[in-house]
Amino acid sequence: MKKFKNTFRLIALYFRVNLSSALEYRSSFLLQAFGMAISNGTFVFFWWIAFSQIEGRIGGYDFNDIMFIWALTSSAFGASNILFANMTRITRIIVSGELDTFLLQPKDALISLLCSRTALSAWGDLLYGFVLMALTQGADSMAWLMFLIGIVIGGLLMTAIAVTAHTFTFYFGDASLIGGMALEFIINFCIYPEGIYRGFVRILMLSVIPASFIVHLPLSLARSFRPGFLLLLIAFSFLYCFAAYKFFYIGLKKYESGNLIVTRM
Amino acid sequence: MSAIEVRNLNKLYRARVKEEGLKASFRALIRPSYKEVEAVKNISFSVEQGEILAFIGPNGAGKSTTIKMLTGILHPTSGDISVLGLDPTKERKQLSYRIGTVFGQKSQLWFHLPPTDSFTLLGAIYDIDKMILKKRIEELTECFELGDLLKTPVRKLSLGQRIRCEVAASLLHSPDILFLDEPTIGLDVVVKHKIRELILKMNREQGTTIFLTSHDTGDIEQVCRRAVVIDHGEIILDQPVKKLKYDYLNRKIIAVRYDVDQHMEMPKGVTLEKAGKMGARLSVDTHICPIDEAMRWIISHGGVADITVEDPPMEEVISTIFSHQAVTG
Amino acid sequence: MKWIEKYSTVLRISLQNTFVYRSNAVGGLLFYSLFIFVFFNLWRAIYQGGEVAGYSLTQMVWYLCMTELIVFGCKSSVFGQMNEDVKSGSIAYQLNRPYHYIIYQFSNALGGMIFNLLIYGTMAIILGLIMVGPIPGFRISALPFGLFSAVLGITINFFFMMVLGLTAFRLEENTAFFLIYQKLVFMLGMFIPLEFLPKWLQSIARCLPFSYVAWAPARLIVAFSWDFFWQVIPMQLLWIFISIILSVSMYSYGVKGIQAHGG
Numbered sequence: 001m002k003k004f005k006n007t008f009r010l011i012a013l014y015f016r017v018n019l020s021s022a023l024e025y026r027s028s029f030l031l032q033a034f035g036m037a038i039s040n041g042t043f044v045f046f047w048w049i050a051f052s053q054i055e056g057r058i059g060g061y062d063f064n065d066i067m068f069i070w071a072l073t074s075s076a077f078g079a080s081n082i083l084f085a086n087m088t089r090i091t092r093i094i095v096s097g098e099l100d101t102f103l104l105q106p107k108d109a110l111i112s113l114l115c116s117r118t119a120l121s122a123w124g125d126l127l128y129g130f131v132l133m134a135l136t137q138g139a140d141s142m143a144w145l146m147f148l149i150g151i152v153i154g155g156l157l158m159t160a161i162a163v164t165a166h167t168f169t170f171y172f173g174d175a176s177l178i179g180g181m182a183l184e185f186i187i188n189f190c191i192y193p194e195g196i197y198r199g200f201v202r203i204l205m206l207s208v209i210p211a212s213f214i215v216h217l218p219l220s221l222a223r224s225f226r227p228g229f230l231l232l233l234i235a236f237s238f239l240y241c242f243a244a245y246k247f248f249y250i251g252l253k254k255y256e257s258g259n260l261i262v263t264r265m
Numbered sequence: 266m267s268a269i270e271v272r273n274l275n276k277l278y279r280a281r282v283k284e285e286g287l288k289a290s291f292r293a294l295i296r297p298s299y300k301e302v303e304a305v306k307n308i309s310f311s312v313e314q315g316e317i318l319a320f321i322g323p324n325g326a327g328k329s330t331t332i333k334m335l336t337g338i339l340h341p342t343s344g345d346i347s348v349l350g351l352d353p354t355k356e357r358k359q360l361s362y363r364i365g366t367v368f369g370q371k372s373q374l375w376f377h378l379p380p381t382d383s384f385t386l387l388g389a390i391y392d393i394d395k396m397i398l399k400k401r402i403e404e405l406t407e408c409f410e411l412g413d414l415l416k417t418p419v420r421k422l423s424l425g426q427r428i429r430c431e432v433a434a435s436l437l438h439s440p441d442i443l444f445l446d447e448p449t450i451g452l453d454v455v456v457k458h459k460i461r462e463l464i465l466k467m468n469r470e471q472g473t474t475i476f477l478t479s480h481d482t483g484d485i486e487q488v489c490r491r492a493v494v495i496d497h498g499e500i501i502l503d504q505p506v507k508k509l510k511y512d513y514l515n516r517k518i519i520a521v522r523y524d525v526d527q528h529m530e531m532p533k534g535v536t537l538e539k540a541g542k543m544g545a546r547l548s549v550d551t552h553i554c555p556i557d558e559a560m561r562w563i564i565s566h567g568g569v570a571d572i573t574v575e576d577p578p579m580e581e582v583i584s585t586i587f588s589h590q591a592v593t594g
Numbered sequence: 595m596k597w598i599e600k601y602s603t604v605l606r607i608s609l610q611n612t613f614v615y616r617s618n619a620v621g622g623l624l625f626y627s628l629f630i631f632v633f634f635n636l637w638r639a640i641y642q643g644g645e646v647a648g649y650s651l652t653q654m655v656w657y658l659c660m661t662e663l664i665v666f667g668c669k670s671s672v673f674g675q676m677n678e679d680v681k682s683g684s685i686a687y688q689l690n691r692p693y694h695y696i697i698y699q700f701s702n703a704l705g706g707m708i709f710n711l712l713i714y715g716t717m718a719i720i721l722g723l724i725m726v727g728p729i730p731g732f733r734i735s736a737l738p739f740g741l742f743s744a745v746l747g748i749t750i751n752f753f754f755m756m757v758l759g760l761t762a763f764r765l766e767e768n769t770a771f772f773l774i775y776q777k778l779v780f781m782l783g784m785f786i787p788l789e790f791l792p793k794w795l796q797s798i799a800r801c802l803p804f805s806y807v808a809w810a811p812a813r814l815i816v817a818f819s820w821d822f823f824w825q826v827i828p829m830q831l832l833w834i835f836i837s838i839i840l841s842v843s844m845y846s847y848g849v850k851g852i853q854a855h856g857g
Contacts, residue, residue, distance in 0.1 A: 010390075017386050021377045035773045042777050046785060053646060053790065059639040101371050103338045106361040107390050177621045184625065188632050196639035257340045258278050258330075 014115035032121035059193030067136040069215040073190040075129025076154025081122030084114040084159045090166035091176040143222040150218035153237045160244035170251030190215045268474045269312035274344035276305035304330040306498040317475040319489035327498040328478035365435035369447040374419045380430040381415045391438040405433040425456030445477040461488045515551045522571040604701040633658045634725045647789035652726040653816040659718040660812035661784045667714030668748045670703040676759020740815030746830040747811045753837035763848035783809025803833040
């Protein structure tokens with residue numbers, strides 16, 4: 001329990017330092033926010049057209065459902081990029097030797113590594129989700145509850161996914177391709193209804209590519225709450241994050257024995 | 266208890282060799298080929314508290330590998346290491362509270378922030394009590410003359426200023442040992458001198474054990490009291506610097522160019538290494554012929570167009586040591 | 595003619611250069627496949643509610659394969675390159691070279707685009723066949739015309755990216771315009787066929803260049819008709835013409851500015 005408390009304190013500390021560092025770059029923030037607004041607007045536009053042309057639901061979802069998963073994806077991604085922005089740079093950090101700096105410090109190397117950077121634009125992503133929710137879900141309290149829970153869980157899961165992908169660098173020397181794609185993949189699976197996929201893909205989305213746990217399960221809980229499934233959601237997320245954490249440290253042992261393919265002697 | 270105790274330390278790298286090309290990539294997947302590199306071969310030494318020790322050797326000699334094993338970020342293949350009574354491999358976190366590190370190109374300071382913010386962060390990372398941290402920062406600021414630098418974002422500092430802040434940062438938690446891996450690399454002469462001074466000061470005033478790796482002879486001469494020379498993973502010399510200096514660092518290389526042809530007789534202690542039409546490369550044994558005498562002699566012949574005075578390259582010093590060792594056994 | 599030789603050499607070298615960046619190609623192909631896979635699932639679900647805007651599901655999937663091929667597969671780095679050259683001032687040094695900057699950039703990029711066209715094109719065909727099979731009633735004899743239109747579309751895209759890049763002469767931060775352009779191409783044809791949009795938007799879109807990058811060639815490939823061919827080809831040629839004129843004049847204008855003020 002003390003470990004968790006210390007971990008939280010560490011994350012909070014990095015958060016504060018990151019904020020002051022990032023505020024040095026206000027100008028590019030506006031541009032990124034603009035780009036994101038346009039991008040998001042495009043998709044809303046698409047779905048509006050789609051639903052005006054088609055009767056009924058698409059993949060079991062109606063317009064509001066889709067807006068929910070879109071909002072949740074955006075906010076969860078934003079949250080993880082605010083707190084753990086280095087998750088996209090893990091390969092670079094390992095290969096450049098920057099990892100050593102974190103290993104030499106007395107705190108948890110992975111957490112320190114992940115927290116040492118923030119993406120200011122991520123606030124835009126986080127905020128956008130809230131705006132979209134406000135516009136489409138109104139005062140649906142269940143939806144809001146699941147949205148907030150989903151941000152925490154989804155954010156953690158996205159971070160875990162990125163960490164897992166980049167951990168392959170310890171084994172293959174350069175996993176920047178896998179690492180770069182991991183989040184893109186997961187987001188792509190998160191922003192469309194679950195029901196459009198069949199068979200094997202659905203299983204994938206409930207395991208290796210846990211998009212269903214990030215957005216689809218929270219949505220179904222928002223529409224019809226079942227405490228059992230909420231427990232399942234929390235349990236799965238905890239397990240997945242724990243596995244990612246362990247996987248990283250196993251890879252780290254390999255790094256420490258010096259047998260990286262890319263030997264940086 | 267010695268600060269550092271190393272016995273029969275070995276590090277064998279097994280690197281997977283992957284060649285260029287698609288066919289080779291497939292081959293590598295099915296049957297990977299390995300290349301074994303003995304980075305560190307059976308070295309043993311110990312360091313007492315308060316010592317200043319330099320690990321000297323050319324690139325690839327095993328210096329960085331050794332220091333990484335001492336600090337716990339690399340696991341040895343075999344052998345025993347004890348740093349401050351702890352096993353770096355198994356007790357790295359504990360050890361990290363008591364050691365400081367300055368690793369050449371890697372920075373502990375946040376690029377966009379003033380050093381003072383990084384210091385605060387490091388204070389929290391090392392669980393330093395707020396009052397003690399404040400006092401410590403004041404001490405270090407005075408000692409390292411950081412004054413105005415503290416509030417300037419690191420990206421605006423010159424390299425020399427940055428390194429000073431880096432060293433200060435590594436000392437915030439009053440470590441018992443300070444590990445420095447190539448700390449003066451890339452710095453100009455004046456800054457190098459300053460850094461070396463600061464390291465000496467730390468050792469003098471706080472009793473910090475200093476362990477540094479370098480391939481700069483200046484570091485040996487000015488900072489260390491004891492030098493361990495390592496080459497190809499083996500320790501070939503472990504001596505007080507005074508003796509090392511006397512035995513091996515008494516040579517200076519002078520390259521001179523005249524604007525008229527010169528024929529001259531060398532004074533004692535000066536040997537001609539290479540002669541061109543209007544210039545020469547001379548080797549001066551400063552035991553026999555002090556450097557100022559040699560310079561005076563050269564200039565007295567008049568018409569010096571260009572002159573450079575250098576230390577012999579590290580590789581040469583090492584090979585001299587090597588051959589000397591081979592001869593003396 | 596000497597200048598043909600000159601630029602075709604540039605083309606050849608840049609083609610060889612692309613072979614060096616194999617891993618980038620692999621990553622790109624994986625993404626491409628991912629997008630197509632997701633879109634296939636999406637549209638299959640949408641089509642459960644009925645046929646859409648005169649395209650069968652099979653045509654729709656092939657349509658998306660084609661639009662993604664054109665926009666995603668054959669993109670060039672010309673925008674970033676231009677931006678960089680103008681902002682750093684190195685464009686001034688190009689004045690000393692014995693070639694025209696615009697033509698040089700085009701030949702250089704063409705190598706990469708041709709390579710991508712082949713690679714992604716192959717991928718597109720494989721994916722299309724796996725997911726929905728061939729389009730019923732597809733005539734292979736009509737394909738060359740569709741491909742011709744695709745090349746025109748790629749060219750329009752290239753020169754517009756160049757125009758946007760050259761705005762760096764006057765604008766500090768032009769990335770916003772680049773993003774807007776991208777999204778317009780995306781909405782007006784890449785992600786959904788024009789026929790899917792409300793009628794009023796369709797008429798506007800037909801007058802703008804964006805839909806002629808992806809929609810025109812893709813439709814020509816999946817639902818060829820001579821009528822349509824003669825409708826869109828002239829428009830594509832028109833926009834190529836306009837975009838080239840724009841690039842050349844912006845370049846000359848900007849360069850004159852450098853020569854006058856020293857960059």
